[in-house]
């Protein structure tokens with residue numbers, strides 16, 4: 001659990017973080033969302049004791065961070081630095097293993113763990129012996145994520161961890177991160193200024209503006225309830241579409257319908273055949289498929305889902321009462 | 328032109344090979360004088376002692392020709408030929424000198440323009456050969472080492488003994504060796520002491536801006552005084568101190584001799600060492616230092632595991648600069664009785680004996696080159712982060 005009480009940071013007269021009280025319960029992935037310069041990184045750095053607060057208190061797992069030696073506090077927190085911050089004189093392997101090394105873990109364990117994490121972040125194992133200067137920006141950032149995960153900390157602070165990764169790999173990382181999070185249930189404070197990413201990943205979103213938290217709630221709340229001007233502008237009018245990527249076809253479709261009905265208009269595909277999709281497909285993709293193929297219905301089958309169809313109407317009715325809370 | 332049909336070295340190597348042939352053919356390779364101070368006559372390589380010179384010259388021409396016509400991909404052959412070229416340049420010099428002066432102990436033979444040109448062209452070829460092996464550090468180093476050992480083996484076999492420089496050496500072996508070691512000691516201990524002071528001082532000054540500016544003002548000041556003036560300036564207070572205090576005198580410190588020279592070199596070495604050590608520390612990306620803290624390193628761990636390793640390559644290149652500079656400046660120590668190779672050089676100047684000047688200069692050049700190359704390797708080996 002992470003908790004802050006009336007946390008404030010003033011840099012030479014500039015208030016970067018303004019009286020922030022927040023709580024991230026254990027096992028929750030909380031997204032800190034806000035425009036550039038609104039104080040997200042500063043807030044994270046204060047929690048990791050890299051920056052002393054001007055006033056206010058921070059509690060990690062119920063303990064005031066003042067009472068924990070900073071090194072111990074930090075070794076128990078996985079921290080992904082915004083600007084990567086890999087050690088240029090360490091290989092990828094040593095970079096990933098640095099916290100475990102500080103915790104005096106045996107060498108074999110460190111190596112095994114590093115290789116496992118390389119697989120997880122989708123980098124070839126041969127990268128283990130490379131130096132950071134031999135990595136692209138996105139690759140380095142992924143190694144930064146691996147480094148934060150290495151010692152299996154219960155708490156993760158992630159400062160725009162996928163910021164410079166290309167869209168394809170970002171999606172892969174976001175998906176594998178959601179998967180890991182489902183099983184490991186870490187307490188995560190995740191910083192981003194990307195609304196789609198926030199809506200897709202967050203259990204809860206804190207919207208920041210000029211150092212203050214101006215709005216908070218589940219992704220569904222934020223999309224379906226009206227906010228102030230800033231919030232509306234920041235989320236943009238496409239926010240409902242972005243929210244769709246949180247949900248899977250399997251959550252919204254109608255079971256048991258005959259899939260023969262789900263025939264596409266012959267606008268793109270030559271003949272009228274059913275568009276078959278998996279229950280695991282994100283709703284955003286399903287909608288996109290409907291638009292591209294010009295069909296109102298998709299046939300759902302496979303991956304352990306009973307046959308059925310997803311129609312545009314079932315999509316609308318799924319969200320009729322706001323955004324459902326699903327895992 | 329396609330990769331396969333290309334012939335010979337690249338531009339640099341071809342230039343070297345061409346100069347190599349030209350130097351053997353057209354330039355006076357060796358200078359002959361009936362005695363130490365008389366001016367003499369110049370010989371081209373093929374003019375020497377009947378067949379011998381012609382054969383050397385022919386071999387060198389063949390090497391040059393082969394370098395031009397070998398297919399581009401035969402880089403190993405070219406590397407071997409380059410080593411052969413090194414050998415021939417040196418060997419033919421020694422042999423010609425020996426045959427010109429054989430049995431005549433007053434006659435002198437020294438290197439002519441042709442030899443120097445030949446040597447320069449060999450350097451060009453060597454660097455071209457190294458360039459062909461950019462990805463093979465080991466082979467590059469082997470090439471350099473082989474060329475050096477060719478020189479040293481020939482030297483120890485006495486191949487150069489006919490040369491006037493070697494005659495000077497043989498005449499004053501004792502003096503030479505003691506002056507050479509004095510030179511080395513002077514340069515290395517002053518730089519060593521400057522390192523011992525400069526590096527910790529850099530740590531102390533690191534992130535203390537005010538103090539840094541004050542110290543650099545002083546160090547810069549020392550740097551701007553010309554070496555000779557500094558030596559002169561040091562003579563006065565040191566002479567005064569040693570005449571005033573028995574203890575300083577008994578340490579052997581006075582206005583002339585080893586110590587003023589040592590102190591001057593020390594002051595000169597301090598600047599590049601301090602400057603680079605500080606720059607090395609300051610160059611460490613604050614984001615990296617912060618990341619080191621963020622993973623839970625203690626202040627000491629950040630210092631020893633991150634800041635020092637990242638700063639060390641630049642620190643050592645500071646020492647490297649200082650040492651190169653000190654080797655050269657130490658020549659001036661001779662002017663105030665500090666010894667070193669400078670005493671041979673200045674003696675040579677006084678006697679207008681160019682061979683003696685060479686005897687002081689050549690080992691100096693070689694030593695400087697060697698230490699510089701060695702420290703350069705160390706820097707590269709330590710620079711894991713690739714910041715330089």
Ligand SMILES: Nc1ncnc2c1ncn2[C@@H]1O[C@H](COP(=O)(O)OP(=O)(O)OP(=O)(O)O)[C@@H](O)[C@H]1O
Pocket residue numbers: 011012014015016034035036037038039040041042043082193
């Ligand atoms: N060390 C510092 N000294 C002075 N001002 C600072 C410092 N660090 C941050 N600030 C200021 O504090 C404010 C918040 O910075 P912060 O880095 O927390 O923003 P951010 O929300 O992380 O932005 P971004 O999305 O661009 O990373 C900014 O106005 C910034 O200029």
Ligand SMILES: [Mg+2]
Pocket residue numbers: 040041042082159
């Ligand atoms: Mg930031």
